[in-house]
Amino acid sequence: MNKYSSIICGDNVSVLKGFPDNFIDLVVTSPPYDNLRSYKGYVFDFENVAKELFRIIKTGGIVVWVVGDATTKGSETGTSFKQALYFMSLGLNLHDTMIYEKSGMAFPDSNRYHNVFEYMFIFSKGKPSTTNIIKDRPNKWVGKSGGNHRGGLCERGEYGARFNIWRYPNGRDNTSKDRMAFEHPAPFPESLARDHIISWSNENDLVLDPFCGSGTTLKMAKLLKRDFIGIDCSEEYCRLSRRRVDEAENIRPVRKQGQSVAHPDNEQLSLLP
């Protein structure tokens, strides 16, 4: 039984102001990217969201901020970097700059190489409390004497720690098997949310998505036995998140052991009924 399994409809800054200090273990979220998509005219107040997230996460807590930049008047906006620097100015550590590599591109542009990635900034409030590093990269040194000593790491097992570029097939059928997820214009892959929740939290921890959209983070938190709170300003998306979470009741997440994220055809995990 979850202690928290709430989906709150409202402007996230106003909602977050009602949360106590040092309350949340992990935030996994993706804000609207520049003005790439209009969410029914809503805007968000980045600086106040960032301040509230800093206040409400526990010491040792993590914020996973998945973001990309629009290109306007011939230049990428750099919003993602500005946001990362702002989080750091509040006192969060930039624990890691990870990359979400997609299998396909959304906005092809004949003047540039196709953009197939977004940033996944991992911020921590002090030293992270939980780092369950996923080890599913086949270790080419297995069975060889000495193992891999690079950087002081000695990985002798069959599988080593993942690299920090995570590749997920995107688009329909890959992002989610749920048809209803695509009632939202921009769900991120379930496996992306799942892998961050596994990495940075433990069972019964409290996970927040303050831009919950179709409820991807909340669904995966529930399946992984975490408590969760989602916030979205759209009533339609709050209802969608609730349906998605409720229908996740009978699914259990299964890891296909030992597959590398680096391989283009690798889906890594499937959700089995």
Ligand SMILES: C[S@@+](CC[C@H](N)C(=O)[O-])C[C@H]1O[C@@H](n2cnc3c(N)ncnc32)[C@H](O)[C@@H]1O
């Ligand atoms: C990029 S989408 C998130 C998608 C989500 N990761 C998923 O997998 O479905 C951003 C969401 O933020 C919501 N949003 C925008 N401004 C907001 C605000 N001020 N307060 C709360 N939600 C907001 C939008 O309605 C939209 O659903």
